Ligand SMILES: Nc1ncnc2c1ncn2[C@@H]1O[C@H](COP(=O)(O)OP(=O)(O)O)[C@@H](O)[C@H]1O
């Protein structure tokens with residue numbers, strides 16, 4: 001009976017199960033690919049990407065999936081290494097910006113004045129174009145992975161801060177928090193024991209969803225020459241170098257690394273959105 | 287022990303008229319009191335004022351001739367009608383209970399709480415089972431006065447009697463004060479030594 005009904009009905013337990021399983025499989029697959037990329041990139045030693053002047057400017061082939069560059073380096077290996085670096089910087093920036101968001105939103109919840117200051121800060125940071133601010137911060141910190149990471153982190157805490165701020169406000173009006181105060185519990189105790197467990201979902205999802213932004217911004221800032229140094233095997237560096245050779249018809253130099261970067265970003269987005277679906281408190285008990 | 291309200295007047299900011307006007311009330315731990323009123327007459331609001339939950343009101347509430355403490359454990363505890371609202375959905379029941387005090391096994395079984403419930407989340411227990419926890423939580427050894435606001439309204443008759451019996455036993459044992467708020471006249475008559483009608487003391 002239920003099996004014959006193929007329509008996506010929320011009353012059909014099979015459809016529900018399928019949806020959940022589908023979501024889990026999507027998360028599993030995207031996380032799996034991301035982990036593979038990071039792990040394999042860790043095994044690539046930059047020194048091993050040797051120049052080979054016998055195989056310069058080769059278009060993609062079975063030997064070199066992504067072709068080779070003007071120094072005969074295998075583009076697939078370079079891209080993989082670059083993606084690994086992107087994920088690392090993305091992780092650093094996402095975690096750092098989530099920490100900023102957590103600290104600011106909790107500070108804001110302690111009193112009205114600080115809350116005003118923080119919401120003003122959020123608006124201020126949102127009104128300045130990200131890329132400009134990242135470049136400024138990155139340059140002032142001396143560039144490199146550190147500068148880019150901090151730059152991206154300092155520009156991406158705003159949305160999570162907004163979410164957490166609203167969420168914390170709502171939790172603080174709940175009866176169980178008020179009762180906790182009546183039991184004489186301190187504000188810090190309540191923040192740690194009552195509020196934090198209720199916002200972990202938002203924190204996890206928020207952190208993962210910063211990843212794609214972090215990776216894209218890192219690549220673009222590096223591409224523009226304000227980010228990682230040209231010695232680093234970053235995607236941004238690969239892309240900007242490739243620009244010089246595009247005119248000579250070496251289309252694969254930019255296409256594959258660029259495409260890989262897009263796919264990587266997309267995977268993070270898919271993983272984040274699906275984890276959000278799974279962890280969504282409104283469907284947690286189903 | 288004395289919980290005293292003097293000239294209490296209160297109006298919700300969104301409302302036009304006063305809900306409570308010049309209420310005078312004195313409660314102690316010698317008699318189990320019942321407060322009766324129609325639904326919507328302001329019983330819960332008065333409870334919140336008496337227990338220090340609502341703090342912006344006219345008049346004075348004093349406990350043993352001193353104002354209610356602003357910080358620390360509140361000696362006047364309120365038991366709510368809806369236990370699920372006063373429990374963090376992410377907490378196991380043993381943490382919910384432990385937030386207030388360490389309840390010994392004897393008391394647990396007296397309140398009919400099964401061991402296996404302690405490792406569950408609030409969503410995994412029925413209203414009656416949750417209310418046992420909510421009640422027991424309010425019965426912290428530091429509690430001096432309990433206000434039970436329609437605490438058994440949503441329970442069946444048997445559970446209602448069970449819970450009230452256990453509470454009253456402990457209240458007597460510890461010499462606490464107890465105010466039962468209800469719209470159920472029969473319940474108040476069976477449980478309480480004396481009763482007050484809200485409409486008699488409310489001068490609106
Ligand atoms: N937070 C609130 N804001 C505005 N009005 C309220 C609020 N809470 C209760 N009221 C109103 O106050 C009146 C008394 O409510 P309540 O004290 O809960 O009565 P009771 O417990 O006797 O049923 C009701 O008319 C209700 O609509």
Ligand SMILES: [Mg+2]
Pocket residue numbers: 329330331435436
């Ligand atoms: Mg009421």
